[in-house]
Amino acid sequence: MAALRNVFHGERLLVKRENLAPYECDALPVYTTQALAVALAESEQDVVEALKLCKEFGIPLVSRGAGTGLSAGAKPIAGGLLLVTAPMKQILEIDQVAMTARVQPGAINQQLSIASAPHGLYYAPDPSSQIACSIGGNVAENAGGVHCLKYGVTVQNVLSVRLVSAAEENFGEVITLGSSCLSQPGFDLLALVHGSEGGLGVITEVTVKLTPVPEQTRTLMADFASVRQAADAVSAIVRAGVIPAALEMMDKLAISATEAFCKAGYNLDAAGILLIDLDGHPLEVEAELAIVERVLGESGAIAVHLASDDEQRAHWWKGRKSAFPAIGRLSPDYYCIDGTVPRHRIGDVLEATERFAEKYALRVANVFHAGDGNLHPIIMFDGREPDALERTEKLAADILEYCIEVGGTITGEHGVGVEKINQMAVQFSDAELAQFRAIKSALDPHNLLNPDKQIPTLARCQEYRALRSCCG
Numbered sequence: 001m002a003a004l005r006n007v008f009h010g011e012r013l014l015v016k017r018e019n020l021a022p023y024e025c026d027a028l029p030v031y032t033t034q035a036l037a038v039a040l041a042e043s044e045q046d047v048v049e050a051l052k053l054c055k056e057f058g059i060p061l062v063s064r065g066a067g068t069g070l071s072a073g074a075k076p077i078a079g080g081l082l083l084v085t086a087p088m089k090q091i092l093e094i095d096q097v098a099m100t101a102r103v104q105p106g107a108i109n110q111q112l113s114i115a116s117a118p119h120g121l122y123y124a125p126d127p128s129s130q131i132a133c134s135i136g137g138n139v140a141e142n143a144g145g146v147h148c149l150k151y152g153v154t155v156q157n158v159l160s161v162r163l164v165s166a167a168e169e170n171f172g173e174v175i176t177l178g179s180s181c182l183s184q185p186g187f188d189l190l191a192l193v194h195g196s197e198g199g200l201g202v203i204t205e206v207t208v209k210l211t212p213v214p215e216q217t218r219t220l221m222a223d224f225a226s227v228r229q230a231a232d233a234v235s236a237i238v239r240a241g242v243i244p245a246a247l248e249m250m251d252k253l254a255i256s257a258t259e260a261f262c263k264a265g266y267n268l269d270a271a272g273i274l275l276i277d278l279d280g281h282p283l284e285v286e287a288e289l290a291i292v293e294r295v296l297g298e299s300g301a302i303a304v305h306l307a308s309d310d311e312q313r314a315h316w317w318k319g320r321k322s323a324f325p326a327i328g329r330l331s332p333d334y335y336c337i338d339g340t341v342p343r344h345r346i347g348d349v350l351e352a353t354e355r356f357a358e359k360y361a362l363r364v365a366n367v368f369h370a371g372d373g374n375l376h377p378i379i380m381f382d383g384r385e386p387d388a389l390e391r392t393e394k395l396a397a398d399i400l401e402y403c404i405e406v407g408g409t410i411t412g413e414h415g416v417g418v419e420k421i422n423q424m425a426v427q428f429s430d431a432e433l434a435q436f437r438a439i440k441s442a443l444d445p446h447n448l449l450n451p452d453k454q455i456p457t458l459a460r461c462q463e464y465r466a467l468r469s470c471c472g
């Protein structure tokens with residue numbers, strides 16, 4: 001501790017129980033662990049020193065940005081150091097000509113768009129947590145968002161990353177992955193760090209692409225009498241040749257929770273609604289509007305509304321972006337998973353989710369990035385009931401494993417963390433997981449960085465598969 005204190009003076013090193021408590025979990029508070037200490041990094045050098053000390057004393061290191069993760073990726077390891085990069089939040093440079101920005105890892109997603117706005121630019125990946133989440137956390141989770149259908153997720157919007165390495169050959173050195181142009185020779189190490197969940201190095205700087213603010217954006221809201229029809233309309237829109245800037249869906253429970261929370265103007269009688277943004281040159285938007293309105297009608301929409309002005313657009317989107325806290329008011333606890341499936345299978349997964357929820361006597365609300373096929377079943381439960389978390393985990397496992405069955409994946413953007421580690425054994429074969437472990441041990445041979453998360457051990461895989469085959 002004295003060695004850490006030499007680097008992290010005063011209140012930058014937290015060791016008292018009451019000070020460690022707020023850092024016991026991320027935004028999935030059902031999994032908690034207290035760290036040995038929490039260190040608040042203010043510079044790249046702090047990160048380098050912290051990593052070196054962790055190696056010297058053999059203690060694990062978990063990086064943490066804003067702690068908004070939903071898979072317990074930033075949950076501390078018992079006896080380990082939690083290194084918080086949130087204080088490194090400066091936007092170092094906005095280059096209007098190159099349309100790029102260089103930021104520290106703790107820079108807040110929405111702040112980057114706000115700072116870029118005077119240049120007619122914004123940062124496209126916009127997780128619904130964008131008012132709080134950090135760019136470093138976005139890279140580590142390869143975050144998505146409402147506008148990622150058209151503009152790509154984080155990996156498509158990052159040019160380079162500075163990373164403190166934990167590999168044997170260059171331990172503690174700062175390396176740059178990527179460059180200021182779009183391609184690089186050799187292995188795509190920049191892509192590898194996206195979604196690495198703090199397990200392959202600590203990110204200390206990110207250079208992102210900025211996107212011009214579109215000339216025009218129009219928003220449609222379509223009401224449906226069944227979730228199946230709403231879900232099928234999603235793939236019909238893309239099949240018709242339109243890639244909306246955003247294509248989101250909410251089911252009845254999500255609609256009613258949101259309406260009660262912030263009166264967004266949603267139809268309480270609808271079983272499902274789609275919120276659709278079309279953006280670009282006004283002529284392009286007009287042509288796409290006509291196509292989407294036609295497809296929505298053919299798909300059985302009971303009503304299609306076009307936002308009259310920016311105020312109404314913002315109002316509808318405020319509802320969507322407030323859906324999580326709105327649903328949070330319906331139940332003492334919730335657990336949100338993010339399986340992703342081919343678009344045309346969304347309806348199947350929503351119907352299966354209803355059946356599974358009945359089996360475990362739990363309620364599920366759905367509000368999600370429908371255009372990406374990225375579902376967000378929000379399972380409501382009361383953690384005070386003795387078996388409620390267990391039933392919730394089983395329901396989550398059934399839904400995620402059904403996503404795999406229909407050709408999908410267990411996570412679209414929230415990451416594996418602790419939450420979905422068992423499902424990695426279903427998603428991947430032993431040979432495939434061996435490849436993950438080989439990369440992890442090459443880049444983090446001392447297993448210092450976020451150990452025991454994301455990649456299950458062989459023993460754990462065998463145990464989980466055996467449990468599934470005997471108990472279903």
Ligand SMILES: Cc1cc2nc3c(=O)[nH]c(=O)nc-3n(C[C@H](O)[C@H](O)[C@H](O)COP(=O)(O)OP(=O)(O)OC[C@H]3O[C@@H](n4cnc5c(N)ncnc54)[C@H](O)[C@@H]3O)c2cc1C
Nearest residue numbers: 065066067068069073127128134136137140144198203413
């Ligand atoms: C209400 C709500 C809505 C959300 N909506 C979305 C959404 O639409 N799309 C989406 O993708 N996610 C969403 N999320 C999840 C979450 O916001 C994202 O995963 C986000 O990218 C996490 O960023 P963070 O800064 O909070 O990271 P944290 O939670 O602090 O950490 C997440 C992971 O990143 C690692 N990490 C953090 N900083 C670093 C670093 N400097 N170097 C290396 N590793 C690091 C951590 O170890 C951890 O594994 C939502 C969460 C909430 C609570």
